[in-house]
Amino acid sequence: MYIGTPEIAVRHGYQAESHTLKTADGYLLTLHRLPCGRIGCTAQGGKGTGQPVFLQHGLLSSSADWLLSGPEKALAFILADAGYDVWLGNARGNTYSRKHVSFSSDETAFWDFSWHEMAMYDIPAEIDYLYNMRAQERNDTTRNLLYVGHSMGTTMIFALLASRPEYNERLEAVFALAPVAFMGHVKSPIRLLAPFSHDIEMILKFFGGNEFMPQNKIIRYLAKYGCELTEAEKYICENTVFVLCGFDKEQYNATLMPVIFGHTPAGTSTKTVVHYAQEIHNEGNFQLFDYGESENQRRYGRASPPGYNLENISTPIALFYANNDWLAGPKDVANLFNQLHRTSIGMFKIPNDNFNHVDFLWGNDAPEVVYKQLLMLMQRYK
Numbered sequence: 586m587y588i589g590t591p592e593i594a595v596r597h598g599y600q601a602e603s604h605t606l607k608t609a610d611g612y613l614l615t616l617h618r619l620p621c622g623r624i625g626c627t628a629q630g631g632k633g634t635g636q637p638v639f640l641q642h643g644l645l646s647s648s649a650d651w652l653l654s655g656p657e658k659a660l661a662f663i664l665a666d667a668g669y670d671v672w673l674g675n676a677r678g679n680t681y682s683r684k685h686v687s688f689s690s691d692e693t694a695f696w697d698f699s700w701h702e703m704a705m706y707d708i709p710a711e712i713d714y715l716y717n718m719r720a721q722e723r724n725d726t727t728r729n730l731l732y733v734g735h736s737m738g739t740t741m742i743f744a745l746l747a748s749r750p751e752y753n754e755r756l757e758a759v760f761a762l763a764p765v766a767f768m769g770h771v772k773s774p775i776r777l778l779a780p781f782s783h784d785i786e787m788i789l790k791f792f793g794g795n796e797f798m799p800q801n802k803i804i805r806y807l808a809k810y811g812c813e814l815t816e817a818e819k820y821i822c823e824n825t826v827f828v829l830c831g832f833d834k835e836q837y838n839a840t841l842m843p844v845i846f847g848h849t850p851a852g853t854s855t856k857t858v859v860h861y862a863q864e865i866h867n868e869g870n871f872q873l874f875d876y877g878e879s880e881n882q883r884r885y886g887r888a889s890p891p892g893y894n895l896e897n898i899s900t901p902i903a904l905f906y907a908n909n910d911w912l913a914g915p916k917d918v919a920n921l922f923n924q925l926h927r928t929s930i931g932m933f934k935i936p937n938d939n940f941n942h943v944d945f946l947w948g949n950d951a952p953e954v955v956y957k958q959l960l961m962l963m964q965r966y967k
Contacts, residue, residue, distance in 0.1 A: 587847050590617045590648045590673065590681070597656050598623045599665060600632075606714045607686065608677070608706040615681035616711055617648045617673040622666035623656065633722055635668040636729055636967055637715060641708070643736025643763075644857070645797070645850035647680050648673035650735070650946050653844050658952050660733070660959075667960060669731075670719070674711050676703045676741070678796065679851040696795035699860035699874050700737055704744035712755055731963055732759045735945055736912065737857075739764040743871070743921075746900055747893040758930070758966040759902045760959055762945040763913040766893075767920045768861065769869025773911035773942075797855045835939050836948035845947060869917065871895070895924045903930040903962055905955060907940035933958060 594601035594617075604616040626632040640661060642650045651661035651673055665671045675681040677698060678690075688695040712730065719725045734742050739761040746753055856874070863875050873890040875881065881888055902925055906918040915934075922932045935944075935954050945955055 590652060593649065593652045594619055594661075597652075597662065599656075599662065600626060604714065604718070606710055608710040610702070610706050611686040611688075612677045612682065612706065613684040613686070614677065614707060614711065615648075615675045616714065617675070617681075619661055619665040619671040619673075621670075622668065623662075624666075629668060631723075633670045633719060635670045636731065637670045637672060637719060638664055638731040638733060638963070639672045639674060639712065639715065640664075641674045641732070641734040641738030641741060642676070642679075642851075643734075643738050644861070645679075645853055646736075647848060647851035648675050649680075649848040649851070653848065654838075654841065654947055654951070658949075660946075660951075660956055663952065663956055663960070672711070672715050674707070674738075676700075676707055676737075676853070678853045678857075680848070682707075683852070690796075693795055696854040697856065698854055699856045700740050701744060701860065701874055703737075703857075704741040705748065708741055708745050709749065709752060712752065716755070728755055729757045729966070730755060731966060732756050733762065733959070734759070734764075735762045736765055736942060740766060743895070743898070744893050746898045747895050748897070750897040750899070753897075753899045756900045758963070759900050760905070760962065761902060762905045762955065762959075763910055763942050764904050764906065764918055764921060765861075765913050766871045766895075767869045767917045768864040768912075769920070770914050770916040771865050771869075771912060772914065793855050795854065797850075797853050797858050835937075836941075836944045836950060838947065838949055841947060869920075871921075895921075896927075898925060899928055901928055901930050901966070903933060903959075905933045905935065905945070905959070907935040907942075907944065908938045909941045912942050930962065 588596065591601035591603050599619050600621060602618040602620065604618065606614055606616060608614060620626060620633040621629045621635070629635065640648070640651050642648060652659045656662040656666070661671050661673060678696065683690045685695055715730065716728070732742055742759055743766050860874050864870065864872070867875065870892055872892040873885065875890045876884060878888045881890055885891055904918055904922055906913055906915060908915060918932060922929055937950060937954055940948060940954065944951060
């Protein structure tokens with residue numbers, strides 16, 4: 586039976602909240618919150634007394650990602666029990682953020698966004714809302730928010746801080762799990778879409794004109810290039826998330842799979858996936874959406890889209906990466922690190938050569954090989 590993010594938290598003995606906010610361009614987003622750990626808010630000195638941390642999910646995902654593994658293994662629970670005030674974002678178009686003040690999710694206009702709009706509108710609205718709530722509750726105006734992103738959640742924060750530098754002042758530090766910016770060495774089957782990323786008619790035909798809903802035959806085609814499982818496990822290859830991100834049998838938890846499948850894929854626009862495919866096609870550059878020469882000229886005043894200026898980023902950033910990550914491999918992360926050299930805390934390699942993109946969330950060993958070091962680094966910015 587499907588239960589939502591707050592219900593998952595409550596079922597495990599945690600207090601949970603849901604908040605609705607409006608972005609500057611009219612999307613209604615749902616924020617989830619764990620204001621304290623399982624011992625209760627009173628025992629921790631009151632509701633939301635801990636340092637705030639914001640968790641942003643990745644592609645085709647939702648706030649549930651951070652809770653599905655349960656209290657001993659899921660990062661949101663681990664952080665709440667460590668005394669943090671945990672906030673969980675939900676990007677436009679996913680299960681919890683499918684409303685707009687003017688459009689329904691059945692209209693094409695609703696889905697006219699990529700991760701660029703999520704970066705420019707969703708993340709700022711959520712950060713501002715979080716600070717306003719803490720100011721109302723505790724008269725706390727401290728700007729000490731920690732940001733943890735996974736996959737697209739890292740893409741969004743890099744784009745935001747590069748484009749709207751004032752948000753550097755609102756963050757204490759960023760911790761990027763499986764960071765995706767430059768995509769010149771991607772191994773994911775998404776690379777097979779890259780040559781077609783400018784053929785809009787073809788893209789809409791096979792992947793849906795609004796929400797990203799690839800035809801089954803397309804998923805089977807992509808799965809052939811990276812899903813090598815036994816016949817009994819072939820159902821995993823029918824899930825878009827695992828097809829695009831990879832599957833690590835060593836970190837596989839069979840009992841968790843039905844739970845994961847109940848929450849992913851959580852939805853996004855076709856344009857979001859196309860934007861990533863363009864990054865690969867355009868020699869791995871980290872740049873705005875490519876609309877074609879004439880539309881680029883109208884929007885950007887130039888024939889090709891501009892890149893994001895990472896020199897504008899001043900927030901300390903830690904990059905966690907894995908050797909077997911199809912979407913955020915070592916070479917691309919090293920490229921990102923070199924361009925963030927002024928503010929980078931460091932590159933932190935996961936000590937497991939089979940660890941992959943989704944293992945940062947649901948891998949059996951994630952608490953030991955990722956979260957332990959993450960919490961130690963976060964302590965520096967308390």
